[in-house]
Every structure is written in C-alpha cells, then in structure tokens.
Amino acid sequence: MDMYGELILEHSKRPVASGLRDGHAGEAYHVNTTCGDEVTVRVHLSQTAGADSVLAPGDVTLTDLSYDATGCSISMAATSMLAQEAIGESVADSLDVYRGVQAMLTSRGQDAGDVEEIGDAVALAGVSKYPARVKCALLGWSAYLDALARAGVDISSVKSSIKTP
Amino acid sequence: MSLAFSVGESAQIRADFPILARTVRDEKPLVYLDSGATSQKPRVVLDAEREFYTQHNAAVHRGAHQLAEEATEAFEDARATIAAFLGGNSDEIVFTKNGTEAINLIAYAVSNAAFPGAVDGADLAAAARLSVGPGDEIVVTEMEHHANLVPWQELARRTGATLKWIAIDEEGRLGAPESAISDRTKILAITHVSNVVGTRNDLAPYVAAAKANNAIVVVDACQSVPHLDVTDLTVADSGIDFVIFTGHKVLGPSGIGVLWGRTELLAAMPPFLTGGSMIEVVKMEGSTYAPPPQRFEAGVPVAAQAVGLAAAVRYLQGWGMDRVHAHDEALTAYALEQMATRPWLKVLGPRDAAERVGSVAFVVEGVHPHDVGQILDDDGIAVRTGHHCAWPLHRALGVPSSTRASFGIYTTTDEIDAMMASLDRVVEIFGVNS
Numbered sequence: 282m283d284m285y286g287e288l289i290l291e292h293s294k295r296p297v298a299s300g301l302r303d304g305h306a307g308e309a310y311h312v313n314t315t316c317g318d319e320v321t322v323r324v325h326l327s328q329t330a331g332a333d334s335v336l337a338p339g340d341v342t343l344t345d346l347s348y349d350a351t352g353c354s355i356s357m358a359a360t361s362m363l364a365q366e367a368i369g370e371s372v373a374d375s376l377d378v379y380r381g382v383q384a385m386l387t388s389r390g391q392d393a394g395d396v397e398e399i400g401d402a403v404a405l406a407g408v409s410k411y412p413a414r415v416k417c418a419l420l421g422w423s424a425y426l427d428a429l430a431r432a433g434v435d436i437s438s439v440k441s442s443i444k445t446p
Numbered sequence: 447m448s449l450a451f452s453v454g455e456s457a458q459i460r461a462d463f464p465i466l467a468r469t470v471r472d473e474k475p476l477v478y479l480d481s482g483a484t485s486q487k488p489r490v491v492l493d494a495e496r497e498f499y500t501q502h503n504a505a506v507h508r509g510a511h512q513l514a515e516e517a518t519e520a521f522e523d524a525r526a527t528i529a530a531f532l533g534g535n536s537d538e539i540v541f542t543k544n545g546t547e548a549i550n551l552i553a554y555a556v557s558n559a560a561f562p563g564a565v566d567g568a569d570l571a572a573a574a575r576l577s578v579g580p581g582d583e584i585v586v587t588e589m590e591h592h593a594n595l596v597p598w599q600e601l602a603r604r605t606g607a608t609l610k611w612i613a614i615d616e617e618g619r620l621g622a623p624e625s626a627i628s629d630r631t632k633i634l635a636i637t638h639v640s641n642v643v644g645t646r647n648d649l650a651p652y653v654a655a656a657k658a659n660n661a662i663v664v665v666d667a668c669q670s671v672p673h674l675d676v677t678d679l680t681v682a683d684s685g686i687d688f689v690i691f692t693g694h695k696v697l698g699p700s701g702i703g704v705l706w707g708r709t710e711l712l713a714a715m716p717p718f719l720t721g722g723s724m725i726e727v728v729k730m731e732g733s734t735y736a737p738p739p740q741r742f743e744a745g746v747p748v749a750a751q752a753v754g755l756a757a758a759v760r761y762l763q764g765w766g767m768d769r770v771h772a773h774d775e776a777l778t779a780y781a782l783e784q785m786a787t788r789p790w791l792k793v794l795g796p797r798d799a800a801e802r803v804g805s806v807a808f809v810v811e812g813v814h815p816h817d818v819g820q821i822l823d824d825d826g827i828a829v830r831t832g833h834h835c836a837w838p839l840h841r842a843l844g845v846p847s848s849t850r851a852s853f854g855i856y857t858t859t860d861e862i863d864a865m866m867a868s869l870d871r872v873v874e875i876f877g878v879n880s
C-alpha cells in the first residue's frame with residue numbers, strides 16, 4: 282500500500298501545532314458526514330478586520346493555526362501539513378498552497394504535486410486515486426478557509442472550489 | 447467448523463452471482479463483505495427483471511391491452527410472493543422506493559391523519575391509534591439506523607409529540623422497555639437487528655410494553671429479512687403493526703422497499719404520496735382514494751423491481767431460510783472467533799453469535815476505520831467504514847466510527863480469513879501491535 286508513506290504516518294501520529302489556543306480571529310468546525318470525523322480550526326492573524334472591511338490575504342500573516350481534530354490518518358496528516366506550511370506565512374501564500382493541494386488531490390493521479398509549492402503535502406498525492414478519500418484530505422483545509430472567512434479575510438480567490446457544510 | 451452449505455453448494459451459490467467472479471484493485475479477487483450495505487444479485491434476479499422488460503413491459507394497473515394485463519399480473523404475483531415470504535396477505539403489502547420511504551410513509555400517514563376528512567368512514571378505533579399530538583410520545587432506540595430515527599424526529603416536530611429513546615449498553619444491547627415506554631407512548635419504532643452491532647433484539651418485551659398502551663409498533667426488518675424467517679413478526683398476535691424492509695439488501699434490485707401493515711390500520715391511514723393510480727374517484731372539488739395497498743402506491747409502480755425482488759425471495763426460499771440463517775450464524779461465530787485472537791481488535795456488540803445477525807463491526811486500536819478500510823480495499827476486500835448511518839449508536843459506544851464486515855448467502859469463511867490476514871497487515875503498517 283503505497284498511499285501510506287512515512288510522512289503521512291509521522292504527521293498523523295505527531296501532528297504539528299495541534300491543540301486549540303486562545304487569541305484567534307476566527308474559528309470553524311467542519312465534519313465529514315460520511316464518517317463523523319471532526320475538526321475545529323482557529324486562525325490567529327497579525328491584524329483584525331474592521332466592522333465592514335475585509336482583509337486582503339496578502340496583507341495578513343497567519344501568526345498561528347490551532348486546531349482540534351479527530352480523524353483518519355489522511356485527514357490528521359493533511360491538517361498537520363497545512364499547519365506546517367501556513368503558520369508564520371502570509372495568508373495569500375497559504376491560499377496558493379491550497380490551490381496546489383486541491384489540484385493535486387482532484388487530479389485522479391495525474392498531478393503529483395510540487396514540493397516547492399505545497400511542501401510535505403506532496404505525500405498525499407496517492408490519495409487522489411481514491412475519490413472517497415479526497416474529502417478526508419481536504420477536511421482541515423475547508424475548515425481553515427471557513428475560519429479565515431469568519432475572521433474577515435477575503436478568500437474569494439479560492440471560494441469557487443470550496444464547499445461549507 | 448460446520449457451515450450450513452456444503453463446499454459444493456457454496457460454490458454453486460457463488461456461481462449464481464456474476465459479480466463475485468470479477469477482480470478489483472489490480473486483479474485481486476473480490477472479497478465482498480459489505481452485504482449489510484447492499485447485497486449482490488443472483489442471475490435469477492437479473493433475468494427476472496430483464497424478462498419483465500423484454501416480454502411484459504407495460505404500465506401496471508393502467509390500460510387493458512395484453513401487455514398491461516401481463517405486467518399487472520407479474521406485479522401482483524410479486525406482491526403475493528412477498529406477502530407469503532412475510533407471512534401476510536397481499537393486500538397488506540405496499541411497495542415503496544426503499545425501506546426509508548416505507549418508514550416515511552407511516553410517519554407521514556400518521557401526521558396526515560390529524561387533518562379533518564383524512565379517510566372517510568375509517569374505523570374509529572384504528573383512526574384514534576393514528577392520532578399523535580402534544581403530550582404523546584414516540585419511542586425509538588439508540589441503535590436505530592438514521593432511516594428509523596430521523597422520520598420520527600420529524601414527526602415529533604410536526605405534531606408536537608415528544609421523542610424518547612431506549613438507550614443501549616456498552617455491549618450494544620437495549621435497555622429495559624420501561625426506560626422509555628410509558629402510558630404516553632403512541633408509537634414504538636424499533637429495529638429487529640442492528641445494522642452495526644448486529645444485535646438481534648428480543649422484541650417481545652418492548653412490543654408488550656407498547657401494546658399495554660395500545661401504541662403502534664413499527665419494526666425495521668431491513669437487516670433481519672436477508673437472514674431470518676420473519677413470519678413470526680406478522681402473526682395475528684405478534685402485537686406488531688408494521689414491518690418494513692428494503693429490497694436491495696435481500697438480493698433484490700435497488701429501487702424497491704416493502705411495507706407490511708395490519709389491514710385495519712392501513713384502511714384507516716390517509717395517503718402519503720398522492721396522484722395517479724391511488725384514487726377511487728377524482729373530481730375538481732376533491733377526490734376519494736382507493737383501498738390499500740393501491741392507496742399508498744401513487745404513480746406507475748415499481749413493477750420490474752417487484753418482479754426482481756420476488757425472484758430474490760424465491761431464490762432464498764429455494765435454499766431455505768433456516769439454512770440461510772444457520773449459514774449466517776456460523777459465519778458470525780467464525781468471524782468472532784478469529785477476531786478474539788487479535789488483542790488489538792475490539793468487537794462492538796454482543797460476543798455471542800447466537801445474539802447477532804449479519805454483521806460484525808469492530809475497531810482496530812489506534813487505527814482509524816478509514817485507514818483500515820483503505821488497506822482492506824487494497825487487498826480487494828470490501829467492507830464498510832464510518833458511522834454506517836447510525837451516528838447516535840457510535841456515540842453511545844464511545845467510538846466516532848467503526849469498520850463493519852457483513853455477510854450474505856454467498857459469503858465464505860475463506861473470505862473472513864482473507865479479511866483477517868489483511869487486518870494483520872493493517873497493524874503492521876500502522877505499527878500498533880500489542
């Protein structure tokens with residue numbers, strides 16, 4: 282079974298930045314309705330949105346991403362990889378990572394992913410051959426994007442490809 | 447260990463199911479252990495459906511030409527076969543789209559009964575039993591499939607009644623009837639066999655408690671009908687008013703479900719879906735409705751599916767339901783025995799095969815069911831992973847989800863061995879060996 286590489290097992294057993302921390306700008310809880318897997322993601326940002334203004338992703342840094350997840354190794358590892366790639370970076374960069382991960386996962390094995398662009402998440406390339414598991418790999422990501430939106434970040438550039446429950 | 451079917455018979459049975467000959471995931475033989483989700487179909491079922499379409503197809507109960515006559519006869523013959531299989535009469539059998547629709551039919555008929563003029567001339571005692579409102583209680587159990595839970599939650603919401611439930615213990619057994627059934631109970635909806643923990647519920651005390659209050663008793667037999675003779679549910683003094691099952695789990699086609707109901711209740715029930723074929727007289731000012739079962743079969747009915755389901759039932763009867771059940775019990779015992787030798791594997795539900803039917807759900811310590819299922823799938827083994835449409839049950843057992851192996855007439859102990867070998871591989875890959 283080549284889908285479960287060392288990186289996936291490692292991330293799922295020792296997830297990066299796991300746990301919920303205070304001081305967040307937005308939070309979202311997502312659940313995979315077929316299996317009951319759950320994740321709560323909090324985004325901690327370098328600045329806060331005004332009452333009726335949105336933050337441009339390029340102007341904000343994700344100072345922390347804290348989360349609480351129960352799920353399969355794929356969803357746990359994918360969320361951990363997301364935290365590893367996104368924390369300390371500009372939110373715009375994390376949206377680029379999302380685009381890369383999403384394209385790879387939905388490519389039905391055609392797109393192996395670019396390590397420069399998406400980091401450890403290239404280890405999830407094998408998931409794209411199993412359509413039923415793509416949802417698992419995107420669970421943390423969909424909660425992350427939702428949490429950003431709730432924090433007032435403009436995520437319209439990736440919005441067409443996500444669905445909120 | 448002895449199975450109900452000889453090696454030769456087992457081979458013969460497997461040869462009757464064309465799909466079992468195919469391979470999956472790089473030429474691996476298919477090991478299908480997901481019959482609880484849906485069963486595979488024997489050739490006789492496929493042939494019966496095909497013959498209906500190639501020889502007799504016409505709109506049932508409409509038109510007087512020869513094909514319409516033949517199609518109607520085939521459909522009504524199917525009804526008679528299903529009725530005999532359940533131990534009932536033809537006019538007590540309603541065909542629906544699936545088991546879910548059969549349950550919704552009852553729930554909607556109950557709430558529609560509250561409106562004036564629901565059924566002219568209905569038996570008053572039966573009509574009274576169908577009336578549910580504020581202060582009344584609807585009782586379900588914590589082990590129900592969502593199909594036998596959500597429609598009752600919705601009925602409670604529409605009518606102002608209260609939903610109560612019988613909790614389960616850590617071995618997947620139901621609590622005492624009195625824990626939820628009282629003199630306020632108007633409906634008891636209970637599963638015969640759990641689709642996850644496999645528990646075969648001893649229905650008698652629950653039915654008796656409900657009957658003491660003249661409550662309506664609905665039995666979800668989706669997981670028992672494929673493996674058991676259920677005619678005891680429909681005998682005159684069973685106390686059970688409705689039995690439902692779904693065709694696709696009983697070797698039949700998808701797109702058909704069955705509702706069996708007591709004549710006097712069906713007669714007092716207003717329709718759920720309305721339109722053509724279920725009417726008596728239609729005028730612009732209003733309409734009257736046909737007697738059951740037609741009253742509950744609006745539109746052109748599921749004729750080819752009914753014919754296919756009848757063929758499925760005859761196939762099972764050909765082997766004998768007592769042997770079908772013995773086969774399932776032996777497989778269950780064998781699976782439990784194999785699993786007991788793996789300390790990292792925790793079986794959900796009763797440990798005694800005699801208390802169970804059809805399936806064994808389990809968790810592998812430290813490995814998520816999706817990951818278990820993925821490795822098994824890689825070895826060509828099809829099992830179900832997740833909450834199996836029984837989320838509250840999983841919550842009660844303290845696990846988010848599980849892996850379930852479920853059996854059919856064509857399942858062999860070799861297949862269980864293959865699954866066990868693959869499970870050993872799961873533990874190797876995920877390094878949780880204890």
Ligand SMILES: Cc1ncc(COP(=O)(O)O)c(C=O)c1O
Pocket residue numbers: 482483544545546547591593594637639640641666668669692693694703835
């Ligand atoms: C116990 C039980 N009840 C009801 C159902 C619903 O059957 P269907 O989905 O065919 O309507 C199922 C299966 O899905 C089941 O296992």
